[in-house]
Amino acid sequence: MQTILITGAAGIVGKALRPLLRKHYALRLFDRLPITDLAENESAFCGDLTRTGDILEAVDGVDGVLHLACAYGIDIRFESTLNTNYNATLQLLEAAQKSGVKRFIFASSHHVLGQYRTDAAELFDELPVAPDSYYALSKVFGEASCAVFAQRYDMAICAIRIGNADPQVSDARRVRLWVSGRDLAQLVRIGMEHSQIRYEILYGVSDSPKPFFSNTRARELGYSPMDNAKDFIAPDYLDYDAMCPQTSGRDFLGGAYAVSSLASCLESA
Numbered sequence: 001m002q003t004i005l006i007t008g009a010a011g012i013v014g015k016a017l018r019p020l021l022r023k024h025y026a027l028r029l030f031d032r033l034p035i036t037d038l039a040e041n042e043s044a045f046c047g048d049l050t051r052t053g054d055i056l057e058a059v060d061g062v063d064g065v066l067h068l069a070c071a072y073g074i075d076i077r078f079e080s081t082l083n084t085n086y087n088a089t090l091q092l093l094e095a096a097q098k099s100g101v102k103r104f105i106f107a108s109s110h111h112v113l114g115q116y117r118t119d120a121a122e123l124f125d126e127l128p129v130a131p132d133s134y135y136a137l138s139k140v141f142g143e144a145s146c147a148v149f150a151q152r153y154d155m156a157i158c159a160i161r162i163g164n165a166d167p168q169v170s171d172a173r174r175v176r177l178w179v180s181g182r183d184l185a186q187l188v189r190i191g192m193e194h195s196q197i198r199y200e201i202l203y204g205v206s207d208s209p210k211p212f213f214s215n216t217r218a219r220e221l222g223y224s225p226m227d228n229a230k231d232f233i234a235p236d237y238l239d240y241d242a243m244c245p246q247t248s249g250r251d252f253l254g255g256a257y258a259v260s261s262l263a264s265c266l267e268s269a
């Protein structure tokens, strides 16, 4: 059985994926928060990605890496993204490459396209990036860093632009980019195992009535979503008219991120 390191394993996405992935892989769960509810095929490593020693120890002996950990927030400052999203992502890639890891999956985000208006296109898969925040800018950096390592070294890498991974669908924007745990797990397995991968950008979305993404490349690689967002509507779901146009960012792919002001880089942190 192959061993996968999951960074940020204590978070929302990590919690959703663990039960689905541990049937297929031994999971090394890395987070700065302690993880104590370990199941069969799971071990925990409590550490911080901003410490190089922790990264080196975490990747030792694993076959693949699923990199979820990151700093985020609608109005996050650029400086606040530097340690985890820039430096640690590069260090993790380099450490993984040097220790012989052959598969790497980077949790990117639909926010790399978040500044597009929702009426700007039918489908957004192939459009150039339009990051909506310093969080999204760091995801563009992460994707580009993955491309560097995939092109230079013998590593197969996928960036999965995750839509929304909440347990239920909360509004009319998210219904167009929501993903279930089991569909995301399917994409992770494709990233870990498919023989045709060098560097790919895939979309972490389930089916939906009017999707933002066709996810053609993922489907070519065998992705077949099992879930449709319309079947996971939350009881307090907000339809388009119920969303505040000024604060929800309902007319932008990135929602509230796209209408919130960028924190100044000119002022000191």
Ligand SMILES: NC(=O)c1ccc[n+]([C@@H]2O[C@H](COP(=O)([O-])OP(=O)(O)OC[C@H]3O[C@@H](n4cnc5c(N)ncnc54)[C@H](O)[C@@H]3O)[C@@H](O)[C@H]2O)c1
Residues within 6 Å of the ligand: 007, 008, 009, 010, 011, 012, 013, 014, 030, 031, 032, 033, 047, 048, 049, 050, 067, 068, 069, 070, 071, 072, 084, 088, 107, 108, 109, 110, 161, 162, 163, 164, 165, 166
């Ligand atoms: N949840 C979503 O809907 C969604 C949507 C798009 C993209 N994503 C991406 O998926 C990934 C996981 O998201 P999530 O919702 O589970 O986030 P989360 O905040 O719930 O979990 C992130 C985890 O990373 C850990 N972490 C952060 N910095 C760390 C560090 N320096 N060292 C060790 N651990 C650290 C945190 O303790 C946390 O447990 C992120 O990269 C996020 O950008 C998530």
